[in-house]
Amino acid sequence: MMIDRLQKHVLPVVIVVLALLAVWYAAALLMNHGLAESQAKLKGEVLTPSGLWLKSYTLDKPMLPAPHQIAAEIWKSTVDVAVTSKRSLIYHAGVTLSATLLGFVLGTVLGIVLAVGIVHNRAMDKSLMPWIIASQTIPILAVAPMLIVVLNAIGISGLLPKALISTYLSFFPVVVGMVKGLKSPEIIQLDLMHTYNASQTQLFWKLRFPSALPFLFASLKVGVAISLVGAIVGELPTGVVAGLGARLLSGSYYGQTIQIWAALLVAAACAALLVFLVGAVEQIVNRLMGVRPEMRQ
Incomplete structure (x- = not known):
């Protein structure tokens, strides 16, 4: 076996x-x-x-760079230096992940709230959804510098601007996934709930939301990965000295291609870890809801 x-x-x-x-x-x-x-x-x-x-x-x-050169750089930047050192990739990854997680949480909450409003309000569906889709056609590399400059002008700097860029990217898949999930119950299921004289609140919590959970977790896996991309992009135009984006930027300034590739692979590992954690939470939720393995296939 x-x-x-x-x-x-x-x-x-x-x-x-x-x-x-x-x-x-x-x-x-x-x-x-x-x-x-x-x-x-x-x-x-x-x-x-x-x-x-x-x-x-x-x-x-x-x-x-050859793979062994990148592996040696990662080892030197993680094991051979202190975690608090500015040369440590663990330190830079922690800075980026803090903005990633904050932006991911904000994007998830915003996406769920918007999805609930769109499903239950026809006016929001017709007026808001096209703007949500159109917002994703604007290149993030054009949005990030403008957003950071505006926020810095009003005294907001540090973690929040990077988190807002992550929010901008991560809320979209959550909105789309939740709208699809909340609308996934079949007509016969909705009619059965109406037969039981269920209120809109009961209809949401007992039918719509459980039906939307598979769509939500699929969207969260996309959202958490793209949130990391947003945090890295948010670090590029700010001139920060900490974070994986800053590591990439300094490597490009001095032509340190090995440093650039090491930071890229660490970023990819962080994204894989975040997606794995979301998947682990999904399994826990499915187990609590009594979902059998064959039902998830």
């Missing part, structure tokens, strides 16, 4: 990861080969083909 489970779930992931690593190393060699060759000529070095290949994987500022 255990061997079958490993073959079914673990082995495909391992094969994909190994294939990605092979492609990555090949791409790093192709992209860094010319740079390594030019540096060797400038220094008057005569390298064998194998030596040139090795140099392509050990450049200080490669065009595309």
Whole structure:
């Protein structure tokens, strides 16, 4: 049983990861080969083909860092330095995650409130929903600097501006998912509740909201990941010295591509962790509601 489970779930992931690593190393060699060759000529070095290949994987500022270089940078920036150090990726990740979680909570609350209003009020559905959709057509890279400048002008700075950018991105999937979920009960179910003389409040809590939970959690997984993107984008135009966005910005200033890729992978790991936590909460809620595993498939 255990061997079958490993073959079914673990082995495909391992094969994909190994294939990605092979492609990555090949791409790093192709992209860094010319740079390594030019540096060797400038220094008057005569390298064998194998030596040139090795140099392509050990450049200080490669065009595309090799996986082992990024792993070494992550290790150096997480294990070899104190968590409170400005050089620690854990410290920078904590700064970004604080804005991410605040923005995610605000976006979730706003999205649920708007969805409830849209489902129960036809005027809100016709007037508000088109504007909600249109708001997502504006590039966040254009919105973020303007929002931060305006908030700084009225004395609001620090965590809140970044959180509001995360809110701007994360509320949309929650609105769409909750509207779809709250409207998911079938007519026969609604008629049955009306037969029982259920009030609108009872109809919401006993039918609409439980039916919307699968849609809500699917939206939350998207929202929490995009909220992290919003927090990172919010750090880019502010000139902050802490956060994964600041780490990316400083790396781009000085051409530290290894630092940039290390920050990107840590950001991806943070997003995966947040999505995993939302999924864990979903499983707990499903268990409390008595949902059987086969019902979730």
